Amino acid sequence: MTKIILATRTFKETFYQQIESIVPDYQFVVDDGQQSINWSQVVITIGWKSAWEKHLLTEESNLKWVQAISAGVDTLPLASFAQRQILVSNGSGIHAQSITDHLLALLFMENRGIFEAIHLQQQHKWAPDDIPYATLADKRILIVGTGQIGQQLAKALTFFGVQPIGINTSGHPVDGFTETYALNDLFAQSRLADYVINILPLTKETTHLYNQDFFDQLKATASFYNVGRGPSVDTKALAESLKAKQFAFAALDVFEEEPLPNNDPLWSVDNLLITPHISGHTPHFQKAFMEIFLENLASFVKQETLTKNEIDLSKGY
The missing domain is CATH 3.40.50.720 (NAD(P)-binding Rossmann-like Domain)
Structure with a gap:
């Protein structure tokens, strides 16, 4: 079965290549609302949309890990993730x-x-x-x-x-x-x-x-x-x-x-x-974010653990 990394946004081509070198059997999909997604194949998400809950928080879902883009994760359904033993990590440190x-x-x-x-x-x-x-x-x-x-x-x-x-x-x-x-x-x-x-x-x-x-x-x-x-x-x-x-x-x-x-x-x-929520605006954001994600991805595919910024779901941070 093809596994999917589902993302809320696009990244530069060089990062897609690095992801493929770590997980060649995964497909990177950006949810732009224009394409059909095989939800049962989604194993990892980058970011989160509330509309995904009806697809990814079900018995049929194979979701294992959510990599949040922001440092804050309070808007995510953390209790549901904890119940389903879904790993969560954030973007802390980038900003x-x-x-x-x-x-x-x-x-x-x-x-x-x-x-x-x-x-x-x-x-x-x-x-x-x-x-x-x-x-x-x-x-x-x-x-x-x-x-x-x-x-x-x-x-x-x-x-x-x-x-x-x-x-x-x-x-x-x-x-x-x-x-x-x-x-x-x-x-x-x-x-x-x-x-x-x-x-x-x-x-x-x-x-x-x-x-x-x-x-x-x-x-x-x-x-x-x-x-x-x-x-x-x-x-x-x-x-x-x-x-x-x-x-x-x-x-x-x-x-x-x-x-x-x-x-x-x-x-x-x-x-x-x-100020309109601008303090965290960061030059070279993609590079800093991918340093976290790629290290976690390598760890995840080897032993389904995360090495950076894992959230304690019982605490919410």
Whole structure:
């Protein structure tokens, strides 16, 4: 029986050749909605479409492995995958440098008063005394999520003299962080922070983790950035807290609803920067993704195991 790798997108020819060299008996199929797919032959998918569930989560299905393209897998039917013992891996690490660059840009723009300078320029106003400035090394930066992205950011911040503080599930030490604390310590550490940066995956525990109680206890001068998952933030509470000046500034790249509706109240919040889920946009994405997929593919065909980025389906990350 011909086996199929079913993908949601196309890749460069050179990667098809590398796949064929590893699994010459597999056929690579892109689901463009225009062709008939023999679903019983699908063993591996790259990406996932909800429309596939009725075909691939059945007794007749031979699906063994889903390679997600993104780092987040919260939109996938993980419980069904676990029930059927389907392996899942993600694209974690691909976006680490791009998201780090995005966050560094925000931090430097805030600390050097660039946002205020843009606002003054729009008013044709020369007012250097109205532009705040600070040194990044003097700031206490709390990174919530110490995975590959958090570690890359911590490494970059250390270069600029920052002593990054990390939050993870258990508080276990992680290279690059001066201190690490458990998620249960989030509020206590956030009260001390100048910046709180969320990079957590979305789970039951992290949904609306950042709620009114969280925003109420931030310092009035603090900033909050979210490049993790949109539903981690109660955006109504965030908007109300920003308008009341309970804390100074927020930058959101991800949202509870995407695209963000053009009538959403968030658009009119002055001390909020909205970017349209671009922090992870990565040059040479295909090359970085295929480094993960091809290594996993070689391992999978030998012993049906994965060597990179396997998801613990009981945890969701």
